[in-house]
Structure formats: C-alpha cells, structure tokens
Amino acid sequence: MGPSHPATHGVLRVVLELDGETVVSCRPDLGYLHRGMEKIAENRTYLQFIPYTDRMDYLSPLSANVGFALAVERLLGIEVPARCEVLRVICCELARIGSHLVWLGTSALDLGAATMFFHTFKDREWHYDLIEDLTGARLTTSYTRVGGVAHDATAEWLKRLREFVDAMPDRIDDYEALLTKNTIWLKRTQGVGRLPAAEALSYGVTGPVLRASGVCYDVRKAKPYSGYQNYDFEIPVGTEGDVYDRYLVRIEEMRQSVSILDQALKTIPAGPVNVDDPKIFLPVKSKVLSSMEALIHQFMIVTEGFSCPAGEIYVATEVPKGELGFYIVSEGGKSPYRCRIRSSAFNNLASLTRQVEGELVADVIACIGSIDPVMGEVDR
Amino acid sequence: MAEGAQAVLRLQSRFADAVEETGSYRDQHWAVIDGSRWLEVARWLRDDESTDFNVLVDITAVHWPHRDPPMEIVAHLYSHSRNDGLRLKARVGDAGPIASLTSLWSSADWNEREAFDMFGIVFTGHPDLRRILMPEDYTDHPLRKELPLYRG
Numbered sequence: 001m002g003p004s005h006p007a008t009h010g011v012l013r014v015v016l017e018l019d020g021e022t023v024v025s026c027r028p029d030l031g032y033l034h035r036g037m038e039k040i041a042e043n044r045t046y047l048q049f050i051p052y053t054d055r056m057d058y059l060s061p062l063s064a065n066v067g068f069a070l071a072v073e074r075l076l077g078i079e080v081p082a083r084c085e086v087l088r089v090i091c092c093e094l095a096r097i098g099s100h101l102v103w104l105g106t107s108a109l110d111l112g113a114a115t116m117f118f119h120t121f122k123d124r125e126w127h128y129d130l131i132e133d134l135t136g137a138r139l140t141t142s143y144t145r146v147g148g149v150a151h152d153a154t155a156e157w158l159k160r161l162r163e164f165v166d167a168m169p170d171r172i173d174d175y176e177a178l179l180t181k182n183t184i185w186l187k188r189t190q191g192v193g194r195l196p197a198a199e200a201l202s203y204g205v206t207g208p209v210l211r212a213s214g215v216c217y218d219v220r221k222a223k224p225y226s227g228y229q230n231y232d233f234e235i236p237v238g239t240e241g242d243v244y245d246r247y248l249v250r251i252e253e254m255r256q257s258v259s260i261l262d263q264a265l266k267t268i269p270a271g272p273v274n275v276d277d278p279k280i281f282l283p284v285k286s287k288v289l290s291s292m293e294a295l296i297h298q299f300m301i302v303t304e305g306f307s308c309p310a311g312e313i314y315v316a317t318e319v320p321k322g323e324l325g326f327y328i329v330s331e332g333g334k335s336p337y338r339c340r341i342r343s344s345a346f347n348n349l350a351s352l353t354r355q356v357e358g359e360l361v362a363d364v365i366a367c368i369g370s371i372d373p374v375m376g377e378v379d380r
Numbered sequence: 381m382a383e384g385a386q387a388v389l390r391l392q393s394r395f396a397d398a399v400e401e402t403g404s405y406r407d408q409h410w411a412v413i414d415g416s417r418w419l420e421v422a423r424w425l426r427d428d429e430s431t432d433f434n435v436l437v438d439i440t441a442v443h444w445p446h447r448d449p450p451m452e453i454v455a456h457l458y459s460h461s462r463n464d465g466l467r468l469k470a471r472v473g474d475a476g477p478i479a480s481l482t483s484l485w486s487s488a489d490w491n492e493r494e495a496f497d498m499f500g501i502v503f504t505g506h507p508d509l510r511r512i513l514m515p516e517d518y519t520d521h522p523l524r525k526e527l528p529l530y531r532g
Contacts, residue, residue, distance in 0.1 A: 030512055030513055031511075031512065031513035031514060031515070034513040034514065036522060036529075038498075038523060039522055039523055039527075039529055040529065042529075043529045074406055075406070077406060199486070201434055201435055201460075202485050202486040202487065203485075203486045203487050204435060204436055204437060204438075204485065204486075204487030204491075215460070217460060222463055223463075311405035311406065312405055312408075312410075312467075313405065313406055313408065314408060314438075314456055314465070314467065316437075323437070325437065325438060325456070327438065327440065327454070327456070329442055337442070338442045338443075340438070340440045340442075340454075342437065342438040342440075342456070346490065346491075347487055347490070347491075350486065350487065350489060350490045351486075354486075379513060380513075
C-alpha cells in the first residue's frame with residue numbers, strides 16, 4: 001500500500017499481508033522522503049538550518065521553527081524577550097489548529113466523509129492567510145530566528161487574528177455536528193486501532209495518540225517552554241485508545257488552542273521582540289546601510305554564522321503530532337557537530353503494526369489517519 | 381531543574397563499576413556507562429522505583445572518529461512519575477556491537493534500525509535489524525563523519 005496512495009498521508013508505503021480482509025502482517029516501509037536533514041545540519045550554520053525545519057512537518061512548519069530556535073537558544077544560554085515568547089506561543093497554537101484541520105479533513109475523507117474536508121480546508125485558507133501575512137509564506141515560514149523572530153507582528157495582524165479566534169469555536173461546533181454523533185463515523189472509529197497505554201508508552205508514542213490511550217502527557221505542561229506555564233488550558237485525555245478517542249482528543253485540542261490564542265492576544269506585552277545581541281541576531285536592515293558595526297555584524301552572521309559553546313542539549317516541544325526533540329551536540333563551531341531530530345511521528349507510526357495486525361484492511365486506513373503522520377518529519 | 385541529576389547519583393551508587401563518566405550541561409545530566417552493561421543498566425533504570433524511567437524517548441549515535449572508541453550511543457530516557465529525564469551514553473567500536481533495548485522498550489526497534497542504517501552499528505538481539513530510511517541495496521552509512529555531504 002503506497003507510497004503513492006491517497007490515504008497514506010504522504011509517501012508512506014505499508015507492506016500488508018492479508019488473509020481475505022484480515023491483516024496478517026503490517027510492515028511500514030519508510031524513507032521515501034528521507035532528505036538527510038541530520039547530515040545537512042552538520043554542514044550548515046544554525047541560522048541556515050531554520051528553513052529545513054519548515055520542511056519537516058510541513059503541515060505545521062511554525063512549530064518546528066520554534067522547536068529548533070528554542071534548542072539553539074538553550075545551548076547558547078540565552079532567553080528571548082516576553083513579547084517574543086507570546087508570539088511563538090501564537091505561532092505554535094496556530095500551527096496546531098492548522099495541522100489538526102488537515103488531519104480532520106483528510107482522515108474523514110479517507111473514510112468517505114468528504115464534506116468535512118471542504119469545511120476544514122476552507123478554514124485552513126483563513127489560517128494560511130494569517131500565517132502568510134505574518135511570515136511571508138504559507139509553508140516555508142522560517143519565521144523564528146535564534147534569539148527571536150524574523151519580524152514583529154503588527155497591531156493590525158493581531159486584530160485579524162482576533163477575528164479568527166472569535167470565529168473558530170462555532171466552526172469547531174460545526175465540524176462536530178458532522179461527525180461526533182454520526183453513526184457511520186462511530187462504527188468506523190470506535191474500537192478500531194486500540195492501543196493500550198502501556199504499549200503506547202513502550203513505543204514512545206506521544207501527542208494525541210498517547211493521550212487518547214489515557215496517558216496525560218503534554219510537553220507544554222511537563223516541561224513548559226516559551227511561557228506556556230502562564231496560560232490556562234487543559235489537556236484532553238481519552239480512555240479507549242481507539243481512533244474515535246483520538247478524534248475527540250484532537251477536536252478538544254483545537255478548542256484549547258483557540259483558548260490559548262485568546263489569552264495570548266489579551267496578554268501580549270509591548271516591547272522588544274528580539275534578543276539584543278548583535279553577535280547572534282541580525283541587525284535591523286536600515287542600520288545595516290548606515291552603521292559600520294551593523295554592516296559588519298550582518299556580514300559575519302550571514303557568511304560565517306555565530307558559534308555556540310561546546311556542549312549538548314535536548315529540547316522537546318509539543319508539536320501537533322507529539323514530542324519533537326532536538327538533540328544538538330556542539331563542538332564550539334558555527335555548525336552543530338550532530339543535530340539529532342527526535343521525530344514525534346516516527347515513533348507514533350511504529351505503533352501502527354500493533355494497531356492493525358489482526359484487524360481488517362479497512363481499519364488500516366482509519367488507523368493511519370488517526371496516527372496522523374507527516375512523512376516529512378518521519379523521514380527527515 | 382537539574383534533569384537526571386538524582387538518577388545519575390543512584391546509578392553511581394548502584395553500578396559504581398559500570399559508570400565510566402558523568403557530566404552535565406545547562407542542567408541536563410548524563411552518564412557514560414560501560415557498553416557491555418548497557419542492557420543491564422537500562423533494565424534497572426526502567427524497573428527500579430527510585431528511577432522509574434518508563435519511556436525510551438530516543439536512541440541514536442554520535443560519531444567521533446578521532447576518539448577511541450569512536451561511536452557514542454546516546455539514549456534519552458524519561459520517567460513520567462518523576463517528570464525527569466536522563467541521557468545515557470555508551471562508547472563502542474565502529475560497528476558496535478551493543479545490546480538492543482527492544483526487549484525493554486518497543487521504541488528501540490525503529491530507532492536502533494535508524495542508528496544501524498546511518499552509522500552501521502550492530503544491535504545484538506534486535507529482531508529485525510535492517511535499514512529503515514535508505515534503500516535496502518544502499519551500501520554506506522551516511523551519518524558517519526568520513527562520508528561527505530556531497531559526492532562528485
């Protein structure tokens with residue numbers, strides 16, 4: 001099954017052995033989107049690697065941008081200003097909503113519920129408009145920088161985000177009206193792909209799949225970053241660990257993300273948005289053309305890059321799929337010596353075999369959709 | 381916020397002869413242990429109440445060609461009950477070997493396959509050690525330092 005298949009969510013190949021309609025064995029075959037990002041990272045400066053993070057989970061590029069920037073900042077031992085933290089939280093939650101909208105539309109479409117797809121992708125266009133206005137691109141955002149973000153958000157943009165935030169709760173109600181109590185949906189998803197909590201933990205599963213299995217773990221609560229401890233939000237947890245619970249968990253996560261965005265908009269402080277360190281952060285362009293020091297700093301950072309002290313760090317963030325970790329080993333140079341990307345979807349996808357062996361082939365589709373893998377992050 | 385500090389101390393008291401080195405950076409602690417004790421130590425870290433590392437978050441490797449031994453296996457463990465992490469390392473020869481942790485955590489399966497694919501490390505006891513990202517007929521181990529990023 002795959003790698004070119006409408007329901008494999010990217011270039012995933014699954015080798016299925018069937019007995020009639022029952023799955024006897026299931027072996028995912030990865031690597032169709034492997035681009036050697038970890039090797040590339042060893043040959044790029046920290047600034048140059050940021051665009052590669054867009055292309056990992058390409059449905060929520062902002063989350064990976066934030067994750068990588070945070071890892072390098074912790075390696076450097078620097079902190080960003082408060083306004084930057086709030087902006088990053090806004091980016092992460094917008095990315096979460098965007099990713100869950102794709103998941104909702106496509107996993108419903110896979111099971112035949114085409115209407116959902118049209119609704120969620122329409123709202124996704126709205127979310128893309130916001131992201132494009134903020135960062136300049138829909139997918140290739142490269143919005144964060146080490147020590148801050150590429151540019152500040154305008155008051156105008158924050159007002160438009162407010163419109164989106166105010167409209168979303170009703171939109172999510174509309175989505176739920178389509179599926180949550182729909183007999184066909186319930187029959188296709190309840191009891192399907194059951195993953196007990198202990199096995200989910202053993203597979204290193206994180207994110208909505210783990211939470212649907214009953215384990216309340218979310219990096220935003222366990223190891224808060226970028227000021228997440230200042231927001232009031234809940235972590236939805238399921239009980240059955242089946243596809244239906246994963247659906248319920250992600251729907252509720254969208255509601256919680258909207259709530260976080262609402263709080264962020266209410267509490268975003270004025271002030272600088274980037275760290276004031278000319279050796280690390282690119283100077284304002286207007287200064288580059290008028291100040292000799294700024295010109296030199298611009299030149300040095302772009303052509304050579306800055307160095308990180310020798311050391312190593314593991315920083316995890318809660319991306320829409322689960323725990324994305326960056327393990328960066330530095331030898332004191334301009335590039336990482338080793339940049340290991342602990343992919344959330346890679347570990348989640350490993351549990352597919354456990355979910356579908358012994359089940360029906362139609363359930364494979366439901367399970368893949370509910371795991372919500374993005375091959376860009378799985379294969380890197 | 382010293383992640384892993386307490387676990388390292390417990391490790392040192394329980395496996396004094398197996399812990400080769402310890403360290404920390406930015407409040408994250410690690411222990412380097414004797415590669416031949418890898419499975420035993422990992423099992424104790426998972427099962428002992430004082431450490432209770434029930435999740436193998438990641439397992440990977442770092443290649444240090446100028447060091448002897450050159451291959452560093454790095455595992456990140458996490459304990460839900462204690463909300464604590466630990467970095468566990470072992471230094472082995474070029475192709476290992478080192479014990480597979482698949483008997484302890486299923487997440488070791490694919491991650492060890494990737495380490496084998498990228499570095500050539502053999503994990504003894506792994507049920508299905510073959511490439512996972514590169515094609516089956518590929519012959520190199522790309523993340524090794526002597527392999528250039530570009531060829532030709």
